[in-house]
Amino acid sequence: MDFLELLVLAVEALRRNLGRTLLTMLGIIIGIASVITIISLGSGSTESIVGSISSFGTNVLTVSPGKSERGPGQQTGGAVTTLVSSDAEVLMNLDNISGVSRVISKSKTITADSESTSAQISGVDASYVEINNLTLVRGQFLTESDVLGGTKDVVIGDEVVEELFGEDALDYVIGETVRIDGRVFQIIGITEESSAAYIPITTAQNFLFGQTSLDSISLYLIDVDLVDDTILDV
Structure with a gap:
């Protein structure tokens, strides 16, 4: 039996079982499409997450109540209704985490003499400066002693300095x-290209904001390639 005869027999068999043939073809097409879709979704999600974490800080993971994030706006984890200081202690024990900082952040008015300006005031731990790679142009950042003692020290951005004290x-x-919401703080450091201000997390909780729950927790990853595993751990 030559090739032409085989081809004729094959076409005849397909014609007699047209319904079954179409269903088989449809199943194959759907299967291939599903695989392509899954691969595309996986690749797209990874690129989106990596893009966000790169713009925010290559090794920085931020955990917020209700979600986990790699950089601003990218949800990557399960729901948590509130965050408290004990959560930060637990996260510090994860294998791929080398630094943790609690964060509470509010927009407040800072005043010096007759000048005032609005700034984002963040209560943070001493580790925040390294986790977020802040650059100090004068003075120093908050220390562990500041956090433990709940000092009234503040690190302000150079843009805030210019607004309050001049160029x-x-x-x-x-x-x-300076005064933040009427409370007196002493300037101990100045950060570069910033309109923010930082005070000890304990001072924010017990003195300025009166809030024990956290707005977020900043984490520093040892190995960014293990971020997906770390997100699952979180």
Whole structure:
């Protein structure tokens, strides 16, 4: 039997079982499409997450109540209704985490003499400066002693300094005082290109905000390639 005869027999068999043939073809097409869709979704999700974490800080993972995030706006984890300090302690024990900082952040008015400006005031741990790679242009960042003692120290951004003290004030504002919501704080450091201000997390909880729950927890990853496993652990 030559090739032409085989082809004729095959076509005849397909014609006699047209319904079954169409169903088989449809199943194959759907199966291939499903595999392509799954691969596309997986690749797209990974690229989206990696893009976000790169813009936020390559090794930084932020956990917020209700979701986990790699960088701003990317949900990557399960729901948590509230975050408290004990959660930060648990997260610090994860294998791929080398640094943890609790965060409470509010928009407040900062005043110096007759000048005032709005700034994002964040209560943080001493580790926050390294986790988020902040650059200090003058003075120092908050220390563990500041956090443990709940000191009234503040690190402010250079843009805040300019608003309150003038353009040439960087060299003399360390040690000066400002008021945040009427509470007196002493400036101990200045961060570069920033309109934010940082106070000890304990001071934020017990003195300024009166809030024990956390707005977020910043984590520093040892190995960014293990971020997906770390997200599952979180």
